[in-house]
Amino acid sequence: MLSALDRVYAYHAERGDHDKSARAAFWRGLRSMMIGDVGLGSGWLQRAGKHAEQTAPDSVERGYLLLPQVFMHRGKGAYEAAVEIADKAIAIGQTQDEPDLIALAGSLKGGILFRLGRIDEGYVPIDETMLLANSNRLSPVVTGVVYCEIVASCCRVLEMARAREWTAILDDWCRRNPQAKAFNGVCQVHRAEVLQLEGNWSEAFAEAERAGHGLRGTTEQTARANAAYRRGEILRLRGDYSAADAEYRLAGEGGFDPQPGLPLLRLAQGRHQEAVAMIHRALQTADDLPQKSALLPAAIEISIARDELDTAERLCGEMREIAERFGTEVLTRVADQGYGALALARGAFADAVPALIRARQYWSEFGAPYLVARLRVDIARGCTELGDLESAAMELDAAEMLFHELGAEPDLARTRTLRANRKPSGSHILTAREREVLALMAAGGSNRTIAGKLGLSPKTVNRHVENIFGKLGVSSRAAAVAKALKTNTI
Secondary structure, three states, X not given: OHHHHHHHHHHHHHOOOHHHHHHHHHHHHHHHHHOOOHHHHHHXXXXXXXXXXXXXXXXXXXXXXXXXXXXXXXXXXXXXXXXXXXXHHHHHHHHOOOHHHHHHHHHHHXXXXXXXXXXXXXXXXXXXXXXXHHOOOXXXXXXXHHHHHHHHHHHHOOOHHXXXXXXXXXXXXXXXXXXXXXXXXXXXXXXXXXXXXXXXXXXXXXXXXXXXXXXXXXXXXXXXXXXXXXXXXXXXHHOOHHHHHHHHHHHHHOOOOOOOHHHHHHHHOOXXXXXXXXXXXXXXXXXXXXXXXXHHHHHHHHHHHOOOHHHHHHHHHXXXXXXXXXXXXHHHHHHHHHHHHHHHHOOOHHHHHHHHHHHHHHHHHHXXXXXHHHHHXXXXXXXXXXXXXXXXXXXXXXXXXXXXXXXXXXXXXXXXXXXXXXXXXXXXXXXXHHHHHHHHHHOOOOHHHHHHHHOOOHHHHHHHHHHHXXXXXXXXXXXXXXXXXXXXXX
16 A cells, blocks of 8 residues: 555656645555554654645645644643644535545544533534444544544544443454554553443453554553553452553553553552652643543542542542533533542532432442442441331342453452441441541540640541531530540541
């Protein structure tokens, strides 16, 4: 194919046909990039641009040469400018009846609008692109390119239902076009992400390994790093922390920030301070709202584990604001999950359980067993505290079965420990921080004194004291200390 394009370009260039020379050079450049030869591809695109300068202002060739500008502006975070240029390319494609150009520009525009949080608006050009692809009006190369772009955009904003549907179509395209080595590797990484969410961890790991092998010898360093990150995620969930650490480091060396997997790994290893520093640094440097929404659930989990509930509350608020702006059910349910976990940590069990159930129902319908199992464990904790032991037992049974099938050994161990320690309650087990506060209360410390010793604000200590009273079912400091001593809470 490449040699044929070389001959086509040479033929038209020799005759001074700038329109056809520009088109041949553009496709030669795109093909080179798809097999991982980015430098050569860039050179061909520059050559195409020089020919396009000699064509009419609304020529198809000029339309195609607008696409690299869209990529450039997107890379710089200049999203509005990128959308404007994509619109110009779409307009030229419509005027010249060029479906390939309309589809390429439309898939890019839709993904950029997603990054801006304009989800419904973004689906307009994406759906038009899918109609063109499904009606067989696109060339084979463009079909693969737009599918991959759309899958990546959907994964970025957790629109996984569509991502799953289109990943299956993309996978078929990749099998029929094995020569697109780098392109196929990038697509395999997206497929691994979808497979992991579906609970097909072994297949997802194998796909990420194939992606890494397939990308060797290409210049797609970021995609290779992304494949390493995906392998690290599955290893972390299985409890192979050493191997996961190695994959995350490989991802980092390739220029891919291993977030939020690495902070969650540090949390699992008990290295809480490192986890906090990593996740908050990532949040501060997030380029856009979709990237931030991918980090917030982990940041909330880490904050709750650290008993930094005021921080978790602020992060939950940010997650809910993003969900409301995007207007998608998936992000709303992710926000529910964060809110439910926070309510659980604060002892507001009647508030926690409904939010957690809403999230579990959504992911059950999608078919994401790991997320469902994690939610079932939290629901069981809430039900136990509300005295609904039968429901708690059913939730734990279902969670344990899912964790076992997935091979999620750390979660399986925690679930079995929770089952062994499960007891009806009117007095919820205190958090580590609450036990520290209670111990200092028993020593006669005032709230201000406790705040100074623990490095907390008096307001935070007041909240901890109120939570202790609520969980122990008492109304005074003396009663709290007496009950704690009687039940060996401290």
